Amino acid sequence: MSKVSIIYYSGTGNTEKMAELISSGVSQKESQVKLLQVSSATLDDIADSDIVVLGSPSMGNEVIEESEMEPFVESLKDIISGKKVALFGSYGWGDGEWMRNWQDRMSEYGAVLIGDGLIVNGYPEDEEENRCIEFGKSII
Ligand SMILES: Cc1cc2nc3c(=O)[nH]c(=O)nc-3n(C[C@H](O)[C@H](O)[C@H](O)COP(=O)(O)O)c2cc1C
Numbered sequence: 001m002s003k004v005s006i007i008y009y010s011g012t013g014n015t016e017k018m019a020e021l022i023s024s025g026v027s028q029k030e031s032q033v034k035l036l037q038v039s040s041a042t043l044d045d046i047a048d049s050d051i052v053v054l055g056s057p058s059m060g061n062e063v064i065e066e067s068e069m070e071p072f073v074e075s076l077k078d079i080i081s082g083k084k085v086a087l088f089g090s091y092g093w094g095d096g097e098w099m100r101n102w103q104d105r106m107s108e109y110g111a112v113l114i115g116d117g118l119i120v121n122g123y124p125e126d127e128e129e130n131r132c133i134e135f136g137k138s139i140i
Contacts, residue, residue, distance in 0.1 A: 001030050001031060001032055002029075002030070002031045002032070002050045002051055002140055003031070003032045003034075003048060003049050003050045003051070004026050004031050004032065004033045004034070004049060004050065004051045004052075004053060004139070004140070005033075005034045005036065005041070005045045005046065005048070005049040005051075005052055005053065006019050006022060006023050006026070006033065006034065006035045006036065006053040006055065007036050007037075007038050007041040007045065007052065007053070007054055007055070007072070008036075008037065008038060008054065008055030008056065008088075008089075009037070009038045009039075009055070009056050009057070009064075009065040009068050009069040010037075010055070010057065010090075011057065011059075011065070013123070014057065014090035014120070014122055014123045014124070015055045015056065015057045015088070015089050015090045016037075017123060017124055017132075018055060018088055018089070018090060018118070018120055018124050018132050019035060019053075019055050019088075020035070021124060021129055021132035021133050021136065022053060022055075022088060022118075022132050022133070022135055022136035023035045023136060024133055024136065025132065025133040025134060025135060025136020025137040025138075026053075026136040026137070026139065026140060027136075028133075028136070028137055029137055029140035030140070031140050034049075038068045038069050038072050039068055041072065043075065043076075043079060046076060046079060046080065046083070047079065049083075050084065051083075051084045051085075051086065051114070051139060051140070052080070052083055052084070052085050052086075052111075053085070053086045053087075053088065053139065054069075054073070054085065054086075054087050054088075055087070055088045055089050056069040056073075056089045056098075056102070057089050057090045057091060058089065058090075058091035058092065058094055058096075058097075058098040058099070059098075062094055062097040062098040062101070063098055063101075064089075064098060064102055073102075073105070073106075076109060076111075077109050080106070080109050080110065080111045081109060081110030081111070082110060082111075082112065083111055083112065084111075084112050084114055084139075085106055085111040085112065085113055085114065086113070086114040086115065086117070086118075086135075086139045087099065087102055087103060087106065087113070087117035087118070088117055088118040088119070088120075088132075088135065089117070089118075089119060089120075090119070090120050090121070090122060090123070090124075091119055091120075091121060092121070092122065096119050099117040099119050102117065103116070103117055114138075114139045115138065115139070118131065118132065118135045120132070
């Protein structure tokens with residue numbers, strides 16, 4: 001059974017809702033899921049997972065959230081190599097640049113990316129809800 005940790009930052013709840021929907025998709029497969037805000041996550045959660053799913057909204061100027069998510073992601077640099085990783089997050093007005101850069105960065109760290117990062121404009125509703133659930137199912 002795959003152990004999956006979903007670790008996210010969300011300021012206004014949009015990425016959090018994505019995390020919950022992805023978690024429900026993962027749970028539909030044979031798996032053990034942990035859903036954590038990044039402020040409660042530790043490197044042991046990473047070491048203990050077969051698949052790591054990271055979520056951050058686009059902030060600043062097309063970057064991941066800088067006070068909590070950025071230092072956490074930086075701390076993965078030397079331990080994430082070879083680990084399966086999926087990325088997701090909500091954005092407002094951009095074209096997904098923050099996600100493309102984040103994917104490149106995780107690849108540089110040696111992570112094995114599972115597909116393209118899932119991005120949703122604002123709060124996931126209707127079809128977007130389903131995309132999040134399907135994304136969760138697809139990473140197992
Ligand atoms: C300080 C700040 C900076 C932002 N910068 C960007 C940006 O560069 N590009 C973008 O598409 N959206 C940007 N946004 C919009 C957020 O990504 C968007 O509102 C997102 O849905 C927030 O997700 P959350 O509810 O999980 O915090 C920014 C929002 C804030 C508050």
